[in-house]
Amino acid sequence: MSGLWGGGPLGKELPRPKWTVALLWILGLVLWIAIAVIILRGVGPDVRWWTDELTLTLIGGLTLGALAIGLALLIKYQFSVAVSAKLMERMLRDYVERKSDEAATDIEAGGASQHAEIVSLLAEIMENTLLDDVEKAAKRKSAKKQRQQALRREIEALTKAGKFREARERLEEFGSRYPDDQALSELQSQLSEALRQHEQHEIASIGEQVQRYMGLGFWERAMEAAVALAEQFPENPDAAKLPDTVRLEQEAGFRAEQQRMYHEIEHLVVRKHWRQAVCAAETLVERHPESPEAARLRDQIEELRRNAAIAERKEWETRIAQHVQTGRHLEAYNLAVELMNKYPDSPQADDIRKRLDQLKARAGIR
Numbered sequence: 001m002s003g004l005w006g007g008g009p010l011g012k013e014l015p016r017p018k019w020t021v022a023l024l025w026i027l028g029l030v031l032w033i034a035i036a037v038i039i040l041r042g043v044g045p046d047v048r049w050w051t052d053e054l055t056l057t058l059i060g061g062l063t064l065g066a067l068a069i070g071l072a073l074l075i076k077y078q079f080s081v082a083v084s085a086k087l088m089e090r091m092l093r094d095y096v097e098r099k100s101d102e103a104a105t106d107i108e109a110g111g112a113s114q115h116a117e118i119v120s121l122l123a124e125i126m127e128n129t130l131l132d133d134v135e136k137a138a139k140r141k142s143a144k145k146q147r148q149q150a151l152r153r154e155i156e157a158l159t160k161a162g163k164f165r166e167a168r169e170r171l172e173e174f175g176s177r178y179p180d181d182q183a184l185s186e187l188q189s190q191l192s193e194a195l196r197q198h199e200q201h202e203i204a205s206i207g208e209q210v211q212r213y214m215g216l217g218f219w220e221r222a223m224e225a226a227v228a229l230a231e232q233f234p235e236n237p238d239a240a241k242l243p244d245t246v247r248l249e250q251e252a253g254f255r256a257e258q259q260r261m262y263h264e265i266e267h268l269v270v271r272k273h274w275r276q277a278v279c280a281a282e283t284l285v286e287r288h289p290e291s292p293e294a295a296r297l298r299d300q301i302e303e304l305r306r307n308a309a310i311a312e313r314k315e316w317e318t319r320i321a322q323h324v325q326t327g328r329h330l331e332a333y334n335l336a337v338e339l340m341n342k343y344p345d346s347p348q349a350d351d352i353r354k355r356l357d358q359l360k361a362r363a364g365i366r
Helices: 018-041 052-102 109-128 133-160 164-177 183-216 219-232 237-270 274-287 292-325 329-342 347-362
Strands: none
Touching (some): 018 052, 133 164, 133 183, 183 237, 219 237, 237 274, 274 292, 292 329, 292 347, 329 347
């Protein structure tokens, strides 16, 4: 009987329709046998007993018997399908669990949870095949609510973690799925407030960084940070005006530097430190070529160079004389040759040429 009605270990887990099917079979067979008996007893020379009402009764009996037997077969088929589904669930569960046990030493905790999730999903699929329409509708409603709550928790977690792009994408998904949910406006408010706080904190932090860069004279870095902040928050007035602030501070800083360098050059000229004055003037012209100070120095720099050259030649002339007085004739000769090569048209070079043979002889050079 268990083989006939779908019993066994799996059948015990489901409500078995054994007696319902048997009663339907018996009902159908009884109806058919009764109709057959009526027809056989009515066969004979006298067929007046056959009436329209009897014909309708026989047809109805045959139909009812066929319906009873058909319903019994249908119930039995549905039970067999349910048993097959349950068997498939058990086979898949055993297979996945076996594979999980075999690979337990090689998989991480995330992998194990994925296997468990697959088993749970398969069990849910098999369970759904056994539910009626009302139960399925209730389960769909419960699943929808759970998905809604899970999506809401995900949006709140992303917002709290500062992942605003992902939070905005999930919020758009939430709005498209649940446009009438009261939580939608609450989530939007939370994200807007988090963005506002993030914006204020980011602007304050980058603003301090820009100030440090400007204080150190790192104008390029300051401008890069200011422009990036303005592009990130184009609607914020503080962020939008930061590049202009850096530009004005840079111009003011350059003006102060230009004036300081020019005053330093003037101070060097007064003290007749010509070579230092030439170096400072060349630096100012190179670093600030468009400044008024650079324009003035271009007219003066040649005179500064001439004075620096005169000062250098006089210094060399003094050193040559000191070497001769201390008996360092070879060093005096070499320094004299170097001076003639560098300043061949100078008065010092002409004087050295007149005394070169004498310096050479003292140095012992033939």
